[in-house]
Amino acid sequence: MDGLVLDWFRAHARDLPWRRPGTTPWGVLVSEFMLQQTPVARVEPIWLDWMTRWPTPSAFAAASRADVLRAWGKLGYPRRALRLHAAAAVIATEHGDAVPSDVDALEALPGVGSYTARAVLAFGYGRRAPVVDTNVRRVVARAVHGAGDAGPARTRADLADVDALLPDDDATAAVVSAGLMELGAVVCTARAPRCGDCPVIAVCAWQAAGRPAYDGPRKPAQGFAGTDRQVRGRLLDVLRAATDPVERAALDAAWSDAAQRDRCLHSLLVDGLAEQHDDGRFALPA
Known part of the structure; x- marks a missing residue:
């Protein structure tokens, strides 16, 4: 393979x-x-x-x-x-x-x-190292194990699976690692795999098994609209655009829900992504 x-x-x-x-x-x-x-x-x-x-x-x-x-x-x-x-x-x-x-x-x-x-x-x-991301795990799950997807991460087992696929030579193994990632990113995709373009279709266990659907646990899809992530991004946009510290009113104007806005502003301060000056104004960290 x-x-x-x-x-x-x-x-x-x-x-x-x-x-x-x-x-x-x-x-x-x-x-x-x-x-x-x-x-x-x-x-x-x-x-x-x-x-x-x-x-x-x-x-x-x-x-x-x-x-x-x-x-x-x-x-x-x-x-x-x-x-x-x-x-x-x-x-x-x-x-x-x-x-x-x-x-x-x-x-x-x-x-x-x-x-x-x-x-x-x-x-x-350019070293031999098993590089395991979501795309690589999906390729291995399908091509090696005949499963529709990889399911929850299993760090040791995942590393061992990929390590077994790599050639001994450092330089060649590094290219194969990149190739496995690329294959999962552009061909062996989660929702619409392009199996007709896949270089390993002839040895793919998932193909041989009739491409069974994955029926294991799934990671819930993450939304964005209205989430704290969006609010934090809006607040950071205000701070990034300002050349000087901004008054609280400028941040208040970025999001209408006061409770959510306050919670997100506090989290930015805790995470070190923003700071409040002695005069009460806010800025990106120095």
């Missing part, structure tokens, strides 16, 4: 900027933070801008949190930006401004978990 994925990826991989030759492990780490729950099309222009402005961890660590949050724009889940900022500071001060190249050191960085650590190893350093 790995050879089929390898050949297909080399012929059909999307031209994404963080995959291009010359991308540093730092560039890969930034892309992985940005791509969490965010579509590629939204990430690409912001990633390109960040690589120009902050080509190294130390350059990024020297930026203010306010500049970081403004540059994050509408990517969503802005706490990711602050975690990346904190990780950059650790890389700059404790790792000689070089992103670590082993799993333990990577997982010790703020905001870096099992997936991100292995993605940096594979895509930043």
Whole structure:
């Protein structure tokens, strides 16, 4: 199966900027933070801008949190930006401004978990590492186990499943890891898989079983309209657009439900995404 994925990826991989030759492990780490729950099309222009402005961890660590949050724009889940900022500071001060190249050191960085650590190893350093995201889990569930979807995450078992698919050679394994992710993202999709375009259809256990429907537990779909996420985003929009601290009235105008607005403003303050000055005005963190 790995050879089929390898050949297909080399012929059909999307031209994404963080995959291009010359991308540093730092560039890969930034892309992985940005791509969490965010579509590629939204990430690409912001990633390109960040690589120009902050080509190294130390350059990024020297930026203010306010500049970081403004540059994050509408990517969503802005706490990711602050975690990346904190990780950059650790890389700059404790790792000689070089992103670590082993799993333990990577997982010790703020905001870096099992997936991100292995993605940096594979895509930043060209190492053999089982990279497991939702797309990869779906490909493995179907092609290897004959199930319609993967169900709840099983970290050890998922890593073992993917590890078993990787060739021994570091460089080839890294490309196969990227290919498995790509296959799940553009062909073996959750709702409308394009099986006729799949390079592993001949060895796919799900196809052989007649493509049985998935009947296990599902993660509930997350809405957006009217949620606290939307309100927090509206409040942050006000702060990002202001060059100076704003009065409370400017935030009040951003959302009509006072109780929800107050709750969300409080959560932004607790999360370090906003701060209140002594005069009562609000701003992005310094």
